[in-house]
């Protein structure tokens with residue numbers, strides 16, 4: 001008889017007033033008992049709607065059945081069959097719009113906490129992983145550009161099939177957005193480095209400090225004996241708004257702000273990279289990136305942090321949980337508000353931001369109601385920093401230096417129907433580099449699909 | 462980890478470092494730079510490639526010890542290691558087709574301008590170098606520069622060696638004496654680049670400057686290095702660092718480069734204090 005408790009088993013969290021002063025993980029994870037209790041809520045539906053909601057099709061009821069019996073290692077093994085980074089996905093996937101949105105238990109209550117269970121299994125098994133078995137070498141080399149979730153997944157799958165894989169990463173640490181973008185309090189960096197170590201155990205070589213397009217071009221990779229290339233270089237080029245005052249001191253792209261904090265650990269005094277401790281901060285945008293930047297600014301000690309977003313509460317693209325956490329931490333939401341000008345003092349430092357109020361008009365091409373300015377509603381918000389989180393686009397370096405690789409007008413790599421085959425022979429691409437900024441799990445799905453295609457291509461060659 | 466082959470003090474605050482980095486050495490071109498991270502807790506700092514040896518697999522940088530990171534870099538002995546060096550970054554300077562050029566360097570800027578002068582000289586262009594230093598004790602690369610041009614004008618602010626005066630005076634004198642430059646390449650402190658550009662604009666001579674904003678990644682992902690060029694926002698690490706000097710906003714560059722001054726002073730003093738304590742112990 002399943003456990004018919006209507007709500008999810010509660011997961012402990014650090015209290016808002018405490019976590020606002022530290023960088024430790026907010027969500028503490030389930031205990032074994034809590035995990036078993038939650039797992040018993042699953043109905044083991046025969047048609048498995050939850051699996052259809054998962055982009056990499058984790059065998060959800062299967063692994064949950066193992067958890068319900070207390071066999072956590074067995075559960076982890078099931079997850080790992082289709083998901084290379086469960087500890088990451090369990091933490092950052094928008095389950096509310098994926099697997100959990102399809103869960104039958106969600107009709108009359110809360111869905112099964114699939115993400116929390118996935119995370120529990122991965123954490124439980126963190127130090128109990130079996131030595132991976134290395135595949136019979138095929139004697140063929142494949143290069144992977146970028147070590148974000150798409151690149152790591154593609155590399156893992158290819159290594160399991162016996163290819164000799166080298167990952168080239170521009171930064172000094174592997175992980176992509178997982179290390180430079182998503183903060184420690186949502187995704188501890190030790191988890192990412194553990195996953196990278198697993199990959200190395202499979203025989204994947206990771207070369208950091210190599211910028212493809214500068215240190216070596218894609219064409220040169222082929223000349224140097226790589227027979228196929230996967231491009232998972234993400235969409236890391238920040239967009240600015242093009243409003244006056246963006247050159248002021250105290251104006252950052254969210255990427256710069258988050259990179260200083262997460263990759264360079266500027267919040268720690270024993271690291272050399274500087275960061276300003278601002279008093280009042282406006283973060284422009286409403287996605288996960290904006291929430292992360294705002295919550296980081298709060299942890300750096302800002303008295304007041306605003307989210308300035310031109311649409312309304314229902315249109316916020318960030319995960320519900322992140323919005324909720326941000327509000328609990330005292331972040332103030334100025335919705336239906338858009339900056340028009342950043343004002344600076346005589347030293348060039350930001351002193352305020354001029355905003356205009358908006359109202360929602362007719363739906364636009366994206367189906368969302370278009371925000372329209374309300375004339376005469378300009379007002380100033382007193383801040384000493386403005387962090388711009390209005391989106392990113394793919395970096396032009398690879399498209400500028402690779403012959404025969406088509407990109408669209410947004411700078412995204414053009415692919416065939418399958419989503420991963422590019423216009424250049426032997427070159428496959430996936431993740432944000434193809435789709436523009438999206439999600440971790442979609443990037444991983446693309447990495448897996450590309451590995452499959454590369455295997456097919458090289459086997460036929 | 463990257464092997465440091467030499468780290469030689471050229472004058473009290475200038476050091477030349479050669480690092481084993483074959484992939485970078487193979488690709489480097491004049492005008493490009495590297496980003497270096499000395500140790501695990503270090504920051505990423507941009508330094509121009511002042512020399513490269515593809516066959517030997519090494520790249521050379523010349524840097525001024527101005528703050529905590531560069532002071533620490535200077536402490537690495539030959540045979541020691543750097544945590545990271547990545548490059549070559551930025552666009553290479555566009556030097557093909559130039560027949561007569563004036564290369565203007567200010568202080569440490571001479572080290573950055575030298576590879577361009579050398580390249581032009583080796584490719585048959587006629588090159589004048591105008592090099593300015595505060596005083597004779599900090600002159601660097603004099604012999605190398607002399608060998609890379611027809612005409613070296615060495616100036617010092619106080620006249621302690623060479624002519625007394627500023628690089629703008631040296632350049633103006635050459636132009637007034639009839640030199641017809643296709644291009645003026647100027648590298649040095651922003652204030653000096655600004656005044657050289659003001660001068661060449663009067664004469665209508667194309668002028669290329671190398672911008673040195675604060676950088677983090679150096680690959681185009683943060684926008685920390687943004688500069689205004691002809692009213693448009695550019696990222697110096699990917700679109701530059703070379704830009705048309707008549708279009709850039711130097712005042713904005715200077716203002717943005719002062720941004721972390723308080724934090725840097727703090728770090729730097731902590732480092733110096735620790736060194737002194739060590740010394741006194």
Ligand SMILES: Cc1cc2nc3c(=O)[nH]c(=O)nc-3n(C[C@H](O)[C@H](O)[C@H](O)COP(=O)(O)OP(=O)(O)OC[C@H]3O[C@@H](n4cnc5c(N)ncnc54)[C@H](O)[C@@H]3O)c2cc1C
Nearest residue numbers: 146148149150170176177181212234431432438439440443
């Ligand atoms: C702050 C922030 C928070 C987010 N929160 C979430 C979340 O909660 N849930 C979620 O699902 N998604 C989230 N996302 C989105 C998610 O992180 C991305 O969709 C995902 O990381 C894309 O993976 P990727 O492998 O395509 O690229 P990336 O993770 O961007 O990795 C690309 C890698 O390639 C490297 N690279 C780029 N160019 C080159 C080159 N020329 N040579 C060598 N290396 C190169 C980069 O340095 C980087 O390491 C967030 C994104 C950000 C920025």
Ligand SMILES: Cc1cc2nc3c(=O)[nH]c(=O)nc-3n(C[C@H](O)[C@H](O)[C@H](O)COP(=O)(O)OP(=O)(O)OC[C@H]3O[C@@H](n4cnc5c(N)ncnc54)[C@H](O)[C@@H]3O)c2cc1C
Nearest residue numbers: 506507508509523524525528529530531673674675718725
């Ligand atoms: C493309 C590029 C190429 C460069 N090439 C060279 C080079 O070949 N040799 C060399 O000595 N320096 C070069 N620089 C400048 C060098 O990066 C800085 O001197 C160095 O980062 C200072 O680090 P620090 O920690 O020792 O000093 P900090 O403590 O960081 O700063 C000391 C002082 O330098 C200023 N400063 C910090 N970063 C920069 C910067 N990027 N540009 C200008 N001023 C800065 C600070 O505002 C402060 O006043 C270059 C910069 C760029 C962007």
Ligand code: SF4
Nearest residue numbers: 042043045050103104
């Ligand atoms: S839909 Fe929900 S209840 Fe049904 S199998 Fe999936 S997780 Fe279990």
Ligand code: FES
Nearest residue numbers: 679681683684698
């Ligand atoms: S240094 Fe980050 S974009 Fe140029």
